[in-house]
Amino acid sequence: MIAMRSTEGFLASQEDPRVFYEPGAENSAHVISSALPSSIERVEEAQYGVFVIPVKVYICATVKSYARFTGQEKSGGDTTVAKKIFISPKPENTSQRLPFVLTHELSHLHLGQRLNLYQFTGRPTWFTEGLAVFVSGGGGAESVSEAEAARSILAGQHLDPNDSHTVFSHDTASHFDLQPHMFYRQAAMFIAYLKEKNPDGFRLFISDVEKGKLFKTAVEDSFRTDLNSIWHGFVNSLSKDQKK
């Protein structure tokens, strides 16, 4: 199984023992080591708790190697079911972008750290990706602005949070006929709305999902309503913004 491949060819960073890299990825290892403490802090604050498993970040020197460990070569980073973060050396991952990719992946790791394989992969992609983009301040949705995403939603081109497609389906952005960054940006804006509307409910919601509560039950217990109603409120708030 891909996720169980041995990572013993990676070297431990002298700067941070939680960071490992393949020869050739020294620069990225330096950037990731410098960013790691503040990225961890940000995720622990935004997702209401400390990491309960050791954080391990692996930086690949080639896209081929990245694909060997993650099973795909397009993304900038990936958090595997073995609870290891892999960082791709693809050209889009500049020194400037890497800390955002790191925080995005740490959000996934935090969300899944206590969960088994079934629970880890069983939550809707709009939720896990939206949260990761939201917590990282835009990591993974850089090419689409909030204004563009709002226009798309109001024009009827948007995700549907009631759709139960999960990471098991291959490409949820294309399922909704959206570009990946558009899908991620819309999801992040919906997550921000959930938090803004009901901060206490949001905190309970994240904690429940992290404990492995069934997603639908966590929504109902935390927000006392269903996703459909919340989504309608969200779209209304966008149309009000546009009229301002």
Ligand SMILES: [Zn+2]
């Ligand atoms: Zn992600």
